[in-house]
Amino acid sequence: MQPLRIALAQVAPRLGDLEANLARHHELLGEARAGQAGLVVFPELGLTGYQLQDLAAEVAMRLDDPRLSRLAAATVGLSAVVSFVEESGDHRLFIAAALLEDGEVRHVHRKVYLPTYGLFDERRFFSPGDVLRAVPSRLGVGVGLAVCEDFWHVSTPQVLALDGAQILINVSSSPGRDLATSSEVGLGTASSWRTLMRTYAQLTTSFVVFCNRVGVDESISFWGGSEVIGPGGGAVFSAPMFDEGLFIGEVDLADVRRERIALPLLRDERPELVSREWRRLIAERAGLAPDTTAEEGAEDGLDVAAEPGPGRPIGFGGVAGSTGPGATDSEPARPERARPGPARPERAKARPKMGAA
Structure with missing residues (x-):
C-alpha cells in the first residue's frame, strides 16, 4: 500500500461569507493537489464560520446545491472532507461533514451531539444527526467522519471503528478556553483534545485525523493545533497552534494492519x-x-x-443502508471500494491571510 499524504487545511473562515470561504476551499484544494496530497481535511463549518446563530439558514446548502457540486468536482483524484450547514428536505438544519471524492459527494455525516453548555448553544439552531457510519473510500480503507463534540462521547470512535473505519476523521471548531499553565500547550482545551485523540487512536488501532480551525468569530478565538495520530497512539505530524494555512504530512496506512495484528482490541x-x-x-x-x-x-x-456471510464483510456490510453516492449518513453511501516516524508537516507556500469577520 502506497504512503498517503494528508493535508490539514487549518483555515480561518469568514463568518457568514459562504462565497469567500468556497473560494478559499477551491484554492487550498489546488495547493493540496500540487503537494500530492491524497486526503484534504477542512475544519467544522469551514465553509460558513462557527458562531452563525440566526445566519445559519442564510448560508445553508442542500446536497444538490450547485456550489457544493462544483466543490466536489474539484476533488477528481482526491478525497476531501468539508463542513457546512446542510438543509434537509423538511427544512431542518444540520452541522454536516461531507466526504467528497472523484467529483462526487460520497457520504455526509450529520453532527450527532450538539453541545448546549458553557459558550455553546448549538441545539437552539440545529437538529442532531442520529446515525454513525463508516464508508469505503478511494484511499483503499474505510473512513469514519465525526464533528467536534461527537468525539467527546466514547461510543463514536468505537462504533466507527467496528463498522470498518481505519481512518477516523474529526473536524472541529474548538475554541481556546480554560487556560491551564500546567499544560504543555498552554490551553486546557488543547491538552484535553490531544489526550482524547491519542487514546482513541490506540484503543481503536486506527489513524485519527483532527482538523481544527483558527481565527476569531464574535470574540471567540480558535486555536488550531490540527494533528494526525497513528494507530499506536503517537503523533505522526502536527500543525502549529493559531496559524492559518495548509499543512501536509505522510502516513503509512499499513500501520493499521500491523497494529491490529499485534494488538487485536477490535477483534476482542x-x-x-x-x-x-x-x-x-x-x-x-x-x-x-x-x-x-x-x-x-x-x-x-x-x-x-x-x-x-458471503458478500457481507465485517464493517461495511454489517448495517443495512442505501447504496450510491450522495446519500446522507441516515441513508449511508456504499460506493465500491477503490485501491488507493513522526515528521514535521510541510507548509504550502501560498498562504494568503483570511481574517474572520
Whole structure:
C-alpha cells in the first residue's frame, strides 16, 4: 500500500461569507493537489464560520446545491472532507461533514451531539444527526467522519471503528478556553483534545485525523493545533497552534494492519454484550419490564449474523443502508471500494491571510 499524504487545511473562515470561504476551499484544494496530497481535511463549518446563530439558514446548502457540486468536482483524484450547514428536505438544519471524492459527494455525516453548555448553544439552531457510519473510500480503507463534540462521547470512535473505519476523521471548531499553565500547550482545551485523540487512536488501532480551525468569530478565538495520530497512539505530524494555512504530512496506512495484528482490541470487542446491556439500561430508565435477554448467559436476541456471510464483510456490510453516492449518513453511501516516524508537516507556500469577520 502506497504512503498517503494528508493535508490539514487549518483555515480561518469568514463568518457568514459562504462565497469567500468556497473560494478559499477551491484554492487550498489546488495547493493540496500540487503537494500530492491524497486526503484534504477542512475544519467544522469551514465553509460558513462557527458562531452563525440566526445566519445559519442564510448560508445553508442542500446536497444538490450547485456550489457544493462544483466543490466536489474539484476533488477528481482526491478525497476531501468539508463542513457546512446542510438543509434537509423538511427544512431542518444540520452541522454536516461531507466526504467528497472523484467529483462526487460520497457520504455526509450529520453532527450527532450538539453541545448546549458553557459558550455553546448549538441545539437552539440545529437538529442532531442520529446515525454513525463508516464508508469505503478511494484511499483503499474505510473512513469514519465525526464533528467536534461527537468525539467527546466514547461510543463514536468505537462504533466507527467496528463498522470498518481505519481512518477516523474529526473536524472541529474548538475554541481556546480554560487556560491551564500546567499544560504543555498552554490551553486546557488543547491538552484535553490531544489526550482524547491519542487514546482513541490506540484503543481503536486506527489513524485519527483532527482538523481544527483558527481565527476569531464574535470574540471567540480558535486555536488550531490540527494533528494526525497513528494507530499506536503517537503523533505522526502536527500543525502549529493559531496559524492559518495548509499543512501536509505522510502516513503509512499499513500501520493499521500491523497494529491490529499485534494488538487485536477490535477483534476482542463484544458489541452484542454492549447492545444487551444498553437495552437493559434503557428499559430500567423507562421503568419497563426487565429485558430477559439481559440476563447473564442469555442469548442476545439480535437480528444479525454472528459471522459475516458471503458478500457481507465485517464493517461495511454489517448495517443495512442505501447504496450510491450522495446519500446522507441516515441513508449511508456504499460506493465500491477503490485501491488507493513522526515528521514535521510541510507548509504550502501560498498562504494568503483570511481574517474572520
